[in-house]
Amino acid sequence: MVPATHHLLPAAMRELAPPWNDLTWDRERKLEELPHTEANERAALDALTAALHEPPYETSAVWSGASPELFDRIRPESMHWLGQSMPTADRLTLEAVADLIRGWAETAEPPVSPRVLEEQLAPAAAALAAYALSDWAHDLLRWLRQEPRNEERIAAVAEGAVEKGLSSHEAVSLLRDIGAPHGENALLRVVRKEDLSESDHAWARESLRHLRSPRYEARAQEPVSGEEPLLPPPTPELPYSWDYGFQWPQDLPETDENFAFARAILEAGAPTAPVPEPVPHPEWQGYEDDEPPVWLEARAVLRALMPYARLVTRQRLTEAMQECALLGIPGVPQDPGSEEAEGFIRQWGTWIGGWIAGEVFAWLGMYVDDQTSITPWALELAEQYTRHGVAAEQAVGMLRWWNAVPRSREALARIVADDSLPPEVREPAQAGLEQE
Structure with a gap:
C-alpha cells in the first residue's frame, strides 16, 4: 500500500507552473527578471488566488510548552531546507518536512526530547508551511x-491576502501604492475587519491616512x-x-508686544x-518595544486638517473626528451627535490649548533672558497650569x-510639597530646587 501523502499547501497551488510554484531562495531573482506584461500579471494574480482558495494544511495537534522554542530553533534554517528538498509547491508535504526535522534533531544542540519532537512534528510542519x-x-x-496594471483585480486579491493574513503588510503596501479608487476603497474595508492583528490594522490606517492626505491639505487651505x-x-x-508643534521661534525678539501676547x-x-485627564506630552516618549498610543493617530489627522490655531473650530474638529472614525482609529466616537463625541471635542480642545501653552512656557524659559519681563505673572501661571494638569512638564x-528667582523656587517648593500631584511632576520640580 502506498503511504498517504499530506500536502501542506492548497491544492490549487500545487498545479501552478514555474515560476509561480517556486519555493526556493532563487524565486526572488526569477521574479525580478520576469517582464511586467498583462499575461504575467494575470498569472501572478491567479497564483495568489490559488493560495487564497483554501486554507493550508491544518493539524489537530496542539503546541506543547516547549514547542515555541523548538519552532524558533528550526525556523532560521528551515527555508533553506525546504527550498533544497521541496523546491516546488507540490512537493511540500507533511511527511517530507517531518523527515527534515527528524534529521535536524539528530545533531541538534541542545538535544530535542524525543517525546516533544514526535508530539510537535505535525504542528511544526504546518507552521513552517505557513511561513514558506x-x-x-x-x-x-x-x-x-512594481508595475500594477489591472488595479481593480489587484486590489481585490491584495484585500483577500490581508483577510487571510498572507503577507498582510506587503498586501496593505500594495493597496497603498494603487491608491484611489480601488486601493483606497479596499483599505476602507480593511480597517473595519475584526480578525486582523493590531499591527495590520495600524499599517492599514496609516496607509489610508497617507492616501487621503491631499484632502486634508485642501481643507486646511479653506478660510474659516x-x-x-x-x-x-x-x-x-x-x-x-502645528506642523512644528506650535513652537515659538528661538530668535523671537523680547519685545513688550511679544511678552503681552504670550501672557x-x-x-x-x-x-x-484640574482637567479630567492630564494633557499628554505632545511627543510620545515610550520605549522602543512599547505600543504607541492610538491618540497619536488621531492627532496626525487633526494636525493635517487644522495646522494653525485659527482653524481649530468646532466644525473642523467634528470633521476631523468623523475622519478618524472612518479610518477606524480605536476609541473615536462614531456618532457626531453623541455625548462621547462632545467629550472627544472637549478633550482635544483642551489638549491643543495645552500644547500651545506648553510652547509658550518653553519660549519664556529657554529663550528669554530678561527675568523682569516675566516676573511674577509667568511664574504664577506656570504653577497654576502645573497644579491643574495642563502643560505641567x-x-x-x-x-x-x-x-x-525666589518666586520660582517658592513655586517649585509648593509643587514638591503637594502630594496630590503625580511623581512625574513633583520629581522634576525637586530636581529644580537641587540644581545650582
Whole structure:
C-alpha cells in the first residue's frame, strides 16, 4: 500500500507552473527578471488566488510548552531546507518536512526530547508551511507593486491576502501604492475587519491616512467662515504652525508686544480646575518595544486638517473626528451627535490649548533672558497650569530655568510639597530646587 501523502499547501497551488510554484531562495531573482506584461500579471494574480482558495494544511495537534522554542530553533534554517528538498509547491508535504526535522534533531544542540519532537512534528510542519507560504506571497505581491496594471483585480486579491493574513503588510503596501479608487476603497474595508492583528490594522490606517492626505491639505487651505472657535482669543491669532508643534521661534525678539501676547494666551487658556485627564506630552516618549498610543493617530489627522490655531473650530474638529472614525482609529466616537463625541471635542480642545501653552512656557524659559519681563505673572501661571494638569512638564521646566528667582523656587517648593500631584511632576520640580 502506498503511504498517504499530506500536502501542506492548497491544492490549487500545487498545479501552478514555474515560476509561480517556486519555493526556493532563487524565486526572488526569477521574479525580478520576469517582464511586467498583462499575461504575467494575470498569472501572478491567479497564483495568489490559488493560495487564497483554501486554507493550508491544518493539524489537530496542539503546541506543547516547549514547542515555541523548538519552532524558533528550526525556523532560521528551515527555508533553506525546504527550498533544497521541496523546491516546488507540490512537493511540500507533511511527511517530507517531518523527515527534515527528524534529521535536524539528530545533531541538534541542545538535544530535542524525543517525546516533544514526535508530539510537535505535525504542528511544526504546518507552521513552517505557513511561513514558506507567507514568504512566497510576499515576493509575488512585491512584484505586483512594481508595475500594477489591472488595479481593480489587484486590489481585490491584495484585500483577500490581508483577510487571510498572507503577507498582510506587503498586501496593505500594495493597496497603498494603487491608491484611489480601488486601493483606497479596499483599505476602507480593511480597517473595519475584526480578525486582523493590531499591527495590520495600524499599517492599514496609516496607509489610508497617507492616501487621503491631499484632502486634508485642501481643507486646511479653506478660510474659516462662520465657524465656532474652540480656543479663546487671542490664541487663534498665533502664527506658528502645528506642523512644528506650535513652537515659538528661538530668535523671537523680547519685545513688550511679544511678552503681552504670550501672557494673553496663557491667561486666556489658564485652567481653573484640574482637567479630567492630564494633557499628554505632545511627543510620545515610550520605549522602543512599547505600543504607541492610538491618540497619536488621531492627532496626525487633526494636525493635517487644522495646522494653525485659527482653524481649530468646532466644525473642523467634528470633521476631523468623523475622519478618524472612518479610518477606524480605536476609541473615536462614531456618532457626531453623541455625548462621547462632545467629550472627544472637549478633550482635544483642551489638549491643543495645552500644547500651545506648553510652547509658550518653553519660549519664556529657554529663550528669554530678561527675568523682569516675566516676573511674577509667568511664574504664577506656570504653577497654576502645573497644579491643574495642563502643560505641567513645560511649566515646571520654565520654573527650573528661572530657579535662581525666589518666586520660582517658592513655586517649585509648593509643587514638591503637594502630594496630590503625580511623581512625574513633583520629581522634576525637586530636581529644580537641587540644581545650582
